[in-house]
Amino acid sequence: MRAFVFYMTFIFCSILSCGNPSEGDENVEDDQNTTTLYGDKNFVFPILSENAKTFTMHWGAYEDFEDEAKNINGSTVEALRDKTERLILRIDSLTKKVPDTLKTNPIVSRLMVSKTRASLLHQEVRKVHIDTAKLQIQIHEMNLATSNLIMQIDEKFKKDAIDFQQKDEEKKELEKQQKFIDSVYRAELKDNKSE
Numbered sequence: 044m045r046a047f048v049f050y051m052t053f054i055f056c057s058i059l060s061c062g063n064p065s066e067g068d069e070n071v072e073d074d075q076n077t078t079t080l081y082g083d084k085n086f087v088f089p090i091l092s093e094n095a096k097t098f099t100m101h102w103g104a105y106e107d108f109e110d111e112a113k114n115i116n117g118s119t120v121e122a123l124r125d126k127t128e129r130l131i132l133r134i135d136s137l138t139k140k141v142p143d144t145l146k147t148n149p150i151v152s153r154l155m156v157s158k159t160r161a162s163l164l165h166q167e168v169r170k171v172h173i174d175t176a177k178l179q180i181q182i183h184e185m186n187l188a189t190s191n192l193i194m195q196i197d198e199k200f201k202k203d204a205i206d207f208q209q210k211d212e213e214k215k216e217l218e219k220q221q222k223f224i225d226s227v228y229r230a231e232l233k234d235n236k237s238e
Contacts, residue, residue, distance in 0.1 A: 081123065081175070082116030082182040089193045095200040103140050108133035112157070112189040115182055120168055123178075127165035130185075134158045150199060153192040160188040 088109075091099060099105040111130045118126060138154050164181040167173065 080117050080119060081178055082118060084117040086116055086186045088113055088190055089197065091193060091197050092200055095197045102142055104133045104136040108137055115185060120173060123168045127161060127168055130161045131165055134161055145199060147199060149195050153195045157188040157192050160185045
């Protein structure tokens with residue numbers, strides 16, 4: 044009977060100790076949260092053209108969003124927790140105040156993708172046990188979403204510049220044709236008067 048009680052006590056203690064992480068595991072996890080850097084510091088983001096840059100300077104939180112999105116690279120988990128929170132606030136501001144010039148389906152879609160990616164990244168860094176591979180993937184996806192948004196804004200301004208140039212060339216061509224027609228008409232009038 045004593046052996047049975049001893050074995051049951053031993054099994055019970057073994058089960059309890061299996062469920063609790065050891066102090067060594069917690070220290071390793073704390074070190075990962077405070078010293079390991081995540082993201083790609085060398086990730087190259089597109090650069091806006093001068094027209095796009097000038098316009099986005101007047102778009103409220105855009106510059107803050109862009110800075111926050113770029114600065115998530117090379118951060119610890121603790122820093123990422125704060126940065127993703129600010130990133131979500133910035134992108135919320137952007138989505139609420141999209142200027143009419145930029146209210147196109149492609150840009151609004153890229154904004155929504157960036158917002159979703161920021162939320163997923165925020166969820167990942169808030170987990171108790173962080174999967175570092177998933178965290179790296181989430182940061183990379185956020186980098187891609189930000190890059191796609193920047194490229195789409197830039198393409199919008201490039202397309203607008205091309206459209207303006209085409210309209211200007213069409214207007215000049217019409218004026219040239221009108222001058223030719225007017226000169227032909229004047230020549231005919233002159234011929235008719237001389238007859």
